Amino acid sequence: MSLVLSMVAGEPSGDLLASRIIQGIRAKDPQLSASGIGGPDMQQQGMNILHPMDDLSVFGYVDALKNLPRLIHTYLSFRSSVLRLRPDVFVGVDAPDFNLRLEHHLRKKGIPTVHFVGPSIWAWRYERIHKIRAAVSHMLVLFPFEEEIYRKEGVPVTYVGHPLAAQIPENPSKAQARKRLGIEEGGRILAILPGSRASEIAQLAPRFLQAATLLLKEDPSLRFIVPLVNEARAAQFKAILANHDLPNLRCFSTRVAEHPIAWDIMEACDAALVASGTATLETALFQRPMVISYVLTPLMRRLMEWKAGQDGPTLPWVGLPNVLLREFAVPELLQEAATPANLAQACVKALTDTTYIEQTEEKFRQLHRTLNRDTAALAAEAILATANA
Structure with a gap:
C-alpha cells in the first residue's frame, strides 16, 4: 500500500x-x-x-x-x-x-x-x-x-x-563566475550582501556603503558587487546608494544561471560583507572570507529580548560558519559594533591577509565536506x- x-x-x-x-x-x-x-x-x-x-x-x-x-x-x-x-x-x-x-x-x-x-x-x-x-x-x-x-x-x-552543500560546487571558480557576470578579470572584488528583507537593507545598506566608501579611499581599484533579490529591494537599495559616491559598484538582479544571482556574486568575489543568515553559510560553502554583520531595529531588539528567556545554553557565535566551526573563524560585527570604520577594517583583512585567507578557505573546504x-x-x-x- x-x-x-x-x-x-x-x-x-x-x-x-x-x-x-x-x-x-x-x-x-x-x-x-x-x-x-x-x-x-x-x-x-x-x-x-x-x-x-x-x-x-x-x-x-x-x-x-x-x-x-x-x-x-x-x-x-x-x-x-x-x-x-x-x-x-x-x-x-x-x-x-x-x-x-x-x-x-x-x-x-x-x-x-x-x-x-x-x-x-x-x-x-x-x-x-x-x-x-x-x-x-x-x-x-x-x-x-x-x-x-x-x-x-x-x-x-x-x-x-545540508542540501546547499550538494548544490554548491566543492571547487568554486572565481574566473568562471566573473565571466558569467561579465566582470573583467584581475583586481580585488568585495561582495556586499545587505540581506533580502526591507528592514535588513534599511539597517545595513547605509553602513555597508559607508564602509565601501572608506575602503575605496584606501584602494581606488577595489570593486564592489551587490545581488538584489527582487525589484522592491533593488529600488530600496539604489535609493540609499544614490547618497554615496561609489563608481566601482555594480548591482545585479537578474539570474545568469539556474541558481540565485547571489551565488554568482559569492563565487566571483574575493571576500564578502554579509548580513547574518543563510547567506553566511552559502558564502562559506563558496569558500570566501567574509565579515558578518547585523543590526536589529530598536523594536525588534526589545521583542527578541522579551522572547529570549533561557533555561539552557547559548552560544557565543551568531554567524552560521562560526557556529559550525565552533570558533570565530570570521568576524561578527553586530549592533553598536557595526560601524562603517569597524566594517571597513575587518574587510581589509578579509581581502589582503593572505595567511588568514588561506586558513579560512581550508576551514570552509572541510565544512563543505562535512555538510555534503x-x-x-x-x-x-x-x-x-x-x-x-
Whole structure:
C-alpha cells in the first residue's frame, strides 16, 4: 500500500527542501500520495497544494501580529484537512511556530510527526526543546552538532546534512563566475550582501556603503558587487546608494544561471560583507572570507529580548560558519559594533591577509565536506521508518 504523506513548507527555501524529500520518498515509493501547504517546487513533485505557502509568509513578530487572523484561519482549516485525511506521517519543514503547534496536535491524535530543520534552540530560547519533545516523533537536522543536543534531550533525531552543500560546487571558480557576470578579470572584488528583507537593507545598506566608501579611499581599484533579490529591494537599495559616491559598484538582479544571482556574486568575489543568515553559510560553502554583520531595529531588539528567556545554553557565535566551526573563524560585527570604520577594517583583512585567507578557505573546504550528504535519501529513509514504526 502506498504512503500517504501530509506536508507543510512556509517559504521558498523550505519549498525547495521539501520538494527534494518528496523526490527521495517517491524513489522508494512511486505510488506516494502527498498533499499539504507548499509552493511550486513541491507542486512540481506531484504534491496536491491545499494552501499556497504565501499564506504562511510573515517576517518577524510585528508582521505575524498583523496577519494573525489569516494565519489562524489557515491553521484551523489545514488541521481539519489533515485529521480527515489521517496520513501515515506528517512532515513539517521549518516554519516552527506553525508546524510545531500543528505537530503537537496531530501527534496527540495518533499521527506520527517528523520535523525537518531544527529550530535554532542552540542560539536562543532553548526552552523550546520541551515543546519539541512533545510535538515531534522524529527530528531531522541540518548540522552535525544538533544531533547530540536532541539525543541528549530524548528526541529521536537524524543528521541528514545540508542540501546547499550538494548544490554548491566543492571547487568554486572565481574566473568562471566573473565571466558569467561579465566582470573583467584581475583586481580585488568585495561582495556586499545587505540581506533580502526591507528592514535588513534599511539597517545595513547605509553602513555597508559607508564602509565601501572608506575602503575605496584606501584602494581606488577595489570593486564592489551587490545581488538584489527582487525589484522592491533593488529600488530600496539604489535609493540609499544614490547618497554615496561609489563608481566601482555594480548591482545585479537578474539570474545568469539556474541558481540565485547571489551565488554568482559569492563565487566571483574575493571576500564578502554579509548580513547574518543563510547567506553566511552559502558564502562559506563558496569558500570566501567574509565579515558578518547585523543590526536589529530598536523594536525588534526589545521583542527578541522579551522572547529570549533561557533555561539552557547559548552560544557565543551568531554567524552560521562560526557556529559550525565552533570558533570565530570570521568576524561578527553586530549592533553598536557595526560601524562603517569597524566594517571597513575587518574587510581589509578579509581581502589582503593572505595567511588568514588561506586558513579560512581550508576551514570552509572541510565544512563543505562535512555538510555534503545525500540529504533527500537520508530524510526519506527516516520519514518512511517513522511512518512504519
